Amino acid sequence: MVTFVLAxxxxxxVGVLLTFVVGxxxxxxxxxxxxxxxxxxDVELTRRAALLPALVSTVGAVAQHExxxxxxxxxxxxxxTSATAGASVAQRSAAERQLNRxxxxxxxxxxxxxxxxxxNNFLHLQQTLADTEDKLAFARQYYNDAVATLNRTxxxxxxxxxxxxxGVTERDYYQxxx
Numbered sequence: 001m002v003t004f005v006l007a008x009x010x011x012x013x014v015g016v017l018l019t020f021v022v023g024x025x026x027x028x029x030x031x032x033x034x035x036x037x038x039x040x041x042d043v044e045l046t047r048r049a050a051l052l053p054a055l056v057s058t059v060g061a062v063a064q065h066e067x068x069x070x071x072x073x074x075x076x077x078x079x080x081t082s083a084t085a086g087a088s089v090a091q092r093s094a095a096e097r098q099l100n101r102x103x104x105x106x107x108x109x110x111x112x113x114x115x116x117x118x119x120n121n122f123l124h125l126q127q128t129l130a131d132t133e134d135k136l137a138f139a140r141q142y143y144n145d146a147v148a149t150l151n152r153t154x155x156x157x158x159x160x161x162x163x164x165x166x167g168v169t170e171r172d173y174y175q176x177x178x
Contacts, residue, residue, distance in 0.1 A: 023162035030150040031168045037143035041174065042084045044136040045096065048129065052077045052103070055125045059110050076102040089172045096176065103129075140174050147171045 056073055076099040084092060107126070110116045117123070151170045154163045163169070 019158055020162055020165070023159045024166045027150075027153060027159060027163055027166040027168040030146070030153055031166075034143070034146045034150050034171050037139070037146040038089070038174075040139040041092070041136065041143055044132060044139050045080060045084050045092070048132045048136065049077050049081055049099075051125060051129055051132065054121075055103075055106060055129070058119065058122050058125060059106055059113075059116065072102040073099070073106050089174055093175050137176075140176060144173050147173055 052073060076095070080092075080095040080099045082095075084095075110122060110126075150168070153159050154168065154170055
């Protein structure tokens with residue numbers, strides 16, 4: 001009888017240990033996927049930020065009276081660049097919204113100048129920017145899917161019991177609108 005109880009206790013202990021190890025690995029893998037997805041957003045934000053000096057230069061050459069608008073884009077680009085360097089998801093999102101507003105103003109200025117609309121350089125920059133926006137939208141969706149999977153996993157038993165030990169917490173979704 002004592003042997004049976006010891007064997008049962010050992011079996012339960014092994015089961016608990018296996019559950020912990022599997023849960024730990026599952027949560028850490030989901031957490032890494034979220035970090036990788038956030039890196040994908042940063043890559044696309046950096047790509048878009050790299051296009052802005054050429055866009056500002058092209059528009060500025062034609063619309064010099066719009067210097068304040070162009071300076072807002074430059075300031076928003078700097079804010080976005082610093083936000084991608086380790087800032088929270090909310091800070092990245094806020095910096096991206098600020099840049100989107102400033103970029104919209106520059107594109108509006110460009111649309112009002114016929115010589116820009118016939119410029120191959122400006123049209124190429126617009127197309128490259130649109131392609132980057134598409135990639136950025138995909139990267140945001142991928143990140144939010146990874147966050148949803150992680151948060152859902154953390155919220156279920158038995159993984160919620162392991163989450164604290166694994167150092168994994170729920171993550172914020174990437175909001176592209178306020």
